Amino acid sequence: MKHKFFLFVLLMVFGQFAALAQQNYTVQSPDGKIKATVDLKDKITYSVNHENDQMIAPSPISMQLSNGETLGAKPRLKNVKRNTVNKTIPTPVYKRSEIKDNYNEMVLNFRDDYSVIFRAYNDGVAYRFATSKRKDFNVQNEEATFNFDKDYTAIVPYVKQEQTENPTIEQQFDNSFENTYTHSPLTKLDQNHLAFLPVAVEAANGKKLVITEVDLEGYPGMYLLNKNGKTSLSGVFPAYPKKVEQGGHNELQMLVKERENFIAKAKGTRQFPWRAIVIAEEDKELADSDMVYKLAEPSRIKDASWVKPGKVAWDWWNDWNITGVDFEAGINNDTYKHYIDFAAENGIEYVILDEGWAVNKKADLMQVVPEIDLKEIISYGKQKGVDIILWAGYYAFDRDMENIAKHYADMGVKGFKVDFMNRDDQEMVDFFYRAAETGARHKLLMDFHGAYKPTGLQRTYPNVINFEGVHGLEQMKWSPPQVDQVTYDVTMPFIRMLAGPIDYTQGAMRNATKGSYRPIHSEPMSQGTRSRQLAEYVVFESPINMLADTPTNYRKEQESTDFMAAVPEVWDNTVALDGKIGEYIAIARRKGNEWYVGALTNWDPREMELDLSFLGEGNYKAEVFKDGVNAHRNAADYKREVIDVPQDRKLKIKMAPGGGYVARFYKQ
Known part of the structure; x- marks a missing residue:
C-alpha cells in the first residue's frame, strides 16, 4: 500500500514538473479567431495569428534592469493563471455610452518576481510586464519587437523635425507628434527615422493591424524603428532626463540637454504599459476600435458629471x-x-x-x-x-x-x-x-x-x-x-x-x-x-x-x-459604415433619438451606397449637406436639402474631389 501511495505522489510531482516544462502557452480570443502563442525557451517570444494568417511572427520581448537582471531571459515559470472577463463598461465621455469588454487572459508568473500578462480580444491582443519586487529599480531598456513573416506595407507617421537636417535619434525625441503618413514596405523604412505611435501594417489577405500602447503612467512612450532593414519593427524609448533647461517656444518648454543611462524609474511592485495590437479584417473596424479604452485604467474620478463636453x-x-x-x-x-x-x-x-x-x-x-x-x-x-x-x-x-x-x-x-x-x-x-x-x-x-x-x-x-x-x-x-x-x-x-x-x-x-x-x-x-x-x-x-x-x-x-454648432460632441452609439485607409471613410453616430452620418473622400470623386439599416423601423427624414455640382471648381459650393430616407435603407451619395457628405437623421 505504501508503495502505491509513493508511486501516486511521484506521478503527481512528475506531472507538475512536466506541466512547467511545457514551452508553449496560448490564449485565444472569445470568438476563437485570434490566438497569441508564447514560447518560453532561452527568452520569451510571442506570436499572433488571426485564423490561418500570421499577424505577428515570433518576436522576443524582455525588460533589462539597471542591476543587470533581464526579465524574460532564461524564464523560469512558476505558474500560469487564466481568466475570462465579459462585462460592460459605462463611459461618461466617449463615442458610445457603454463598451462591451470581453477577453481571455493568461498570466505567466515567473520565479524572479515578475509576470507577463497576455489578453486576447476579438479585435486584437495586448501584453504587459508586471513586477512584484521588494526594492525599487531602474529600467535600462525594454525589448518590444514586432516581427512579420513577409515584407508588408507599413503606414507610419515619422517624427517631423524641420529645423534639423539628418537629426540624431536623440534629437528626434523632441517633437510635436504631428506628421502625415508614409506608406512603405517594411524593409524600405528609414533605419534612422523614428515613427511615433500608432503605426499600421497591411497584413495578409487584406487584414490590417495597428500597434499602439496603453497605460503609460510612470514610463516613457514607445517609438518604432526598423533597425536592420528586415521585416521587423522594434521599440525605441527616450531615456530619463538628467539635465533640462528652459527654452523653446517663447521660453515655455523644458529642453533635455542630457539623459540618464536608463529609461524609467520603477516601483518594485507595478504594472508596465500594455503593448496593444489591434487586428481588423476590414479597414472600417479600425475607425471604431475600443481597444485603448478597454485596456486603460478605470476612472480615478468618482463623479465625473461636472465634465462638460462642448x-x-x-x-x-x-x-x-x-x-x-x-x-x-x-x-x-x-x-x-x-x-x-x-x-x-x-x-x-x-x-x-x-x-x-x-x-x-x-x-x-x-x-x-x-x-x-x-x-x-x-x-x-x-x-x-x-x-x-x-x-x-x-x-x-x-x-x-x-x-x-x-x-x-x-x-x-x-x-x-x-x-x-x-x-x-x-x-x-x-x-x-x-x-x-x-x-x-x-x-x-x-x-x-x-x-x-x-x-x-x-x-x-x-x-x-x-x-x-x-x-x-x-x-x-x-x-x-x-x-x-x-x-x-x-x-x-x-x-x-x-x-x-x-x-x-x-x-x-x-x-x-x-x-x-x-x-x-x-x-x-x-x-x-x-x-x-x-x-x-x-x-x-x-x-x-x-x-x-x-x-x-x-x-x-x-x-x-x-449645423456645426448643433452636432453633438459625445455619442450614445457609433457604427463604422465603410472605409479604406487613405481613400474614404463613412461613420454613423447616435445621440438620443437622432443619428448623424459623416463621409469623407480623398482627392478622387466618389460615389458610395450607405447602409442605413442601423436606423431600424419607421419613417425617417434627413437634413443633408452635400458637395455642390461645382464643388470640384469652387470648394465652398455645397447644397443643403431635406430628404426622405429610402425604405430599403440604401442611400446613394456623391462626393467631389476632396469632398464630404454629412446628414442628420430624425423620425418623421
Missing part, C-alpha cells in the same frame, strides 16, 4: 481676424466679448483665450497683459452662458501648477489647453498625470496640445477631454500645397484616432480645391470642400471641439454654422 469659439487659427466692428481686433477685452457674443448666439459652450493673454516670454501665468481683464471677461461670459478656457505653455503651467489651477478655477475658468510639451520621456509622462489629477481636483478640463497620442488617460481622468498629436487644420496656416491634408484626413481616423480623441480644430469657411489651396496665415483655408468640413464634426472624435474660423465668416455662412 464646442469652442477659437481665436488663434483665424488670427483674431474679425471685421465690421468699431474696435481694433486683437488680444483685448472687446475682441473676446465679441467671441462670447458669437458663442452665445449659436449655443457654443466655450471661448478659448489662446496664446497672448499672459505676458510673453515670462512663463508666468499670473502675469496677465494689461489689455485683458480676465475677471470681466469671465463675468461677461457667465451672463451669456459661455465659459472660458485658457491656453498655457507647458512650463508656465508646470512650475506653479497647484497655485495656477486653484487661482483660475476660483476665478471661474473651466479648463486649460496646455501646449508645447513636445516630449514623452517618463518625466513628461508624469507631468500629464499630475496635470490631469490637479485639474480633476479643481474641476478643470484639460486639453493637451503639443502632446503625444492618447494612451488611455482619457478614461483614467475623464477631465482630460482631448489631445492633439494630430496633423490638424492648424497646419493649413503654413503648409505648402505639396502637403496632402485631404489624404491625411482619410488615413488618420483608422490609425491615430484609434488611440483616442483628436483636437483637429476643423470648421474652415474658406475652402480650397487641390489647385486653389495656398497657405495664408491671417486668412487660412482648408483643403477640400465645405461639406467636408461639416462632415469632420461627425467623423472625427473630439469631446471638446473647436470652431476654428472667425465669427465674421461664420455669421456670413449661418446655415453651415447652425
Whole structure:
C-alpha cells in the first residue's frame, strides 16, 4: 500500500514538473479567431495569428534592469493563471455610452518576481510586464519587437523635425507628434527615422493591424524603428532626463540637454504599459476600435458629471481676424466679448483665450497683459452662458501648477489647453498625470496640445477631454500645397484616432480645391470642400471641439454654422459604415433619438451606397449637406436639402474631389 501511495505522489510531482516544462502557452480570443502563442525557451517570444494568417511572427520581448537582471531571459515559470472577463463598461465621455469588454487572459508568473500578462480580444491582443519586487529599480531598456513573416506595407507617421537636417535619434525625441503618413514596405523604412505611435501594417489577405500602447503612467512612450532593414519593427524609448533647461517656444518648454543611462524609474511592485495590437479584417473596424479604452485604467474620478463636453469659439487659427466692428481686433477685452457674443448666439459652450493673454516670454501665468481683464471677461461670459478656457505653455503651467489651477478655477475658468510639451520621456509622462489629477481636483478640463497620442488617460481622468498629436487644420496656416491634408484626413481616423480623441480644430469657411489651396496665415483655408468640413464634426472624435474660423465668416455662412454648432460632441452609439485607409471613410453616430452620418473622400470623386439599416423601423427624414455640382471648381459650393430616407435603407451619395457628405437623421 505504501508503495502505491509513493508511486501516486511521484506521478503527481512528475506531472507538475512536466506541466512547467511545457514551452508553449496560448490564449485565444472569445470568438476563437485570434490566438497569441508564447514560447518560453532561452527568452520569451510571442506570436499572433488571426485564423490561418500570421499577424505577428515570433518576436522576443524582455525588460533589462539597471542591476543587470533581464526579465524574460532564461524564464523560469512558476505558474500560469487564466481568466475570462465579459462585462460592460459605462463611459461618461466617449463615442458610445457603454463598451462591451470581453477577453481571455493568461498570466505567466515567473520565479524572479515578475509576470507577463497576455489578453486576447476579438479585435486584437495586448501584453504587459508586471513586477512584484521588494526594492525599487531602474529600467535600462525594454525589448518590444514586432516581427512579420513577409515584407508588408507599413503606414507610419515619422517624427517631423524641420529645423534639423539628418537629426540624431536623440534629437528626434523632441517633437510635436504631428506628421502625415508614409506608406512603405517594411524593409524600405528609414533605419534612422523614428515613427511615433500608432503605426499600421497591411497584413495578409487584406487584414490590417495597428500597434499602439496603453497605460503609460510612470514610463516613457514607445517609438518604432526598423533597425536592420528586415521585416521587423522594434521599440525605441527616450531615456530619463538628467539635465533640462528652459527654452523653446517663447521660453515655455523644458529642453533635455542630457539623459540618464536608463529609461524609467520603477516601483518594485507595478504594472508596465500594455503593448496593444489591434487586428481588423476590414479597414472600417479600425475607425471604431475600443481597444485603448478597454485596456486603460478605470476612472480615478468618482463623479465625473461636472465634465462638460462642448464646442469652442477659437481665436488663434483665424488670427483674431474679425471685421465690421468699431474696435481694433486683437488680444483685448472687446475682441473676446465679441467671441462670447458669437458663442452665445449659436449655443457654443466655450471661448478659448489662446496664446497672448499672459505676458510673453515670462512663463508666468499670473502675469496677465494689461489689455485683458480676465475677471470681466469671465463675468461677461457667465451672463451669456459661455465659459472660458485658457491656453498655457507647458512650463508656465508646470512650475506653479497647484497655485495656477486653484487661482483660475476660483476665478471661474473651466479648463486649460496646455501646449508645447513636445516630449514623452517618463518625466513628461508624469507631468500629464499630475496635470490631469490637479485639474480633476479643481474641476478643470484639460486639453493637451503639443502632446503625444492618447494612451488611455482619457478614461483614467475623464477631465482630460482631448489631445492633439494630430496633423490638424492648424497646419493649413503654413503648409505648402505639396502637403496632402485631404489624404491625411482619410488615413488618420483608422490609425491615430484609434488611440483616442483628436483636437483637429476643423470648421474652415474658406475652402480650397487641390489647385486653389495656398497657405495664408491671417486668412487660412482648408483643403477640400465645405461639406467636408461639416462632415469632420461627425467623423472625427473630439469631446471638446473647436470652431476654428472667425465669427465674421461664420455669421456670413449661418446655415453651415447652425449645423456645426448643433452636432453633438459625445455619442450614445457609433457604427463604422465603410472605409479604406487613405481613400474614404463613412461613420454613423447616435445621440438620443437622432443619428448623424459623416463621409469623407480623398482627392478622387466618389460615389458610395450607405447602409442605413442601423436606423431600424419607421419613417425617417434627413437634413443633408452635400458637395455642390461645382464643388470640384469652387470648394465652398455645397447644397443643403431635406430628404426622405429610402425604405430599403440604401442611400446613394456623391462626393467631389476632396469632398464630404454629412446628414442628420430624425423620425418623421
